[in-house]
Amino acid sequence: LLAFHIQKDKEIFKKYHLKSIKNIETLNSKFEIPVIVEERLKYANSVWFNLDVQFRVRLFIDKQIRKYFERKPLRGQSIIGEDKDGSIEIEIKISNNMEILPLILYYIPYIKVLEPQSLADEIKDRVQGYLKEI
Template sequence: MKQYNADTNQSHDKALLRNLSILYKLMLGNIMTPQDLADEYSVSLRTIQRDIKRLREIIPIKKEANFISLEYYDINHIHRKYIADFAVFNGLRSLYPQLDNEIPNIINRETQVAYMIKNQAFEDTTQQYDKFDTIRIAILEHNFLSFCYKNKTRKVKPYKLINIQGIWYLLADENNTLKHFVLTKISNDEICEEKFQIRKDIVEEIAKSNLKWFSNKTFMVKLHIANEAREYFMRKEILANKTIISEGKHGIIVSTQIAFEDEILNLVKAWIPYIQILAPHSLRDKLHTILQEYLAQNI
């Protein structure tokens, strides 16, 4: 399993706050050059240009000579709406008790010092910008997309770029089957001239956040979560569709539906000894084998 260090999390936090701060400046009617912003935030000009390109997807930024500003603005009616939309899109809706009220504090450099956010690990996609852009255009224009994946050439109908637990995936229709492709494993991506018709049933399936994206079959796993980990798992949505079966003196027993064994194996390995696999027995035995092999190699 790929490991992501704290620098990746910190980089993501800084990028998000930088984008929110730039957005706030624009909403105030400031006229700036990309180089001024690069100097202010101590990042490269290319990084700021990428920030501006992303922001232009949600607000009307105009460029005259080398200066950027908003096509129009109304500080009392527009700026919070756009900033809130941007923050919600980036998964911050439930991070703060009242997002709308916290926005000025989040993006103001003087009041930012009151906060520290440690995100779960995010995949480092800083080198994937061109690929993001190509796939985004194909999705929006309803063009077929071709690429190489696992040493095989694919031609798909792209529907959505989606981030699940820090990993980016492309959801696409390949031969009338909705499949997922890990973004970093896609190469030689090209937009085809051929167009495709959007299928309503696929759009609805994606909207349901259904695990069938990742596999045609899901199966139930039963876990015992010790009291030491119970609060964390109840507070955060770590297990999708979890159901509490019973509660006892030493912990709780829950069930959940998964598409791949690694979803649970990696989770349990990270929380040993506070989580135990109760069922299916085959998955529990597989974990035992993995641990025995690890111990044999390291003792």
């Protein structure tokens, strides 16, 4: 469940897990969904999205997993390049690393972060941390 919590001229965007909501009350009040919320929901790839900031992510997709990104593209995904070997480069907009991070970890070693460097570094740190523990 997505909701706005309005406090003295400040709107806070909140996300709730439906299973954990209790004591629901039905009210007679109505509301309109702001245009920015509608627009961001069109491109959200997970509940981790944020209304405030978006940034571009460029990913290298190896030919072995290319078909998965063509069959079911991520929301807002664009194929921006194709190599002779069949691999592709895609670009998406996200607002939180967690929107894409689990997917990248799932497809290692067939996917690589090209940009932003901060996301590539986070992936590298997580993988190195994991390897140290096993």
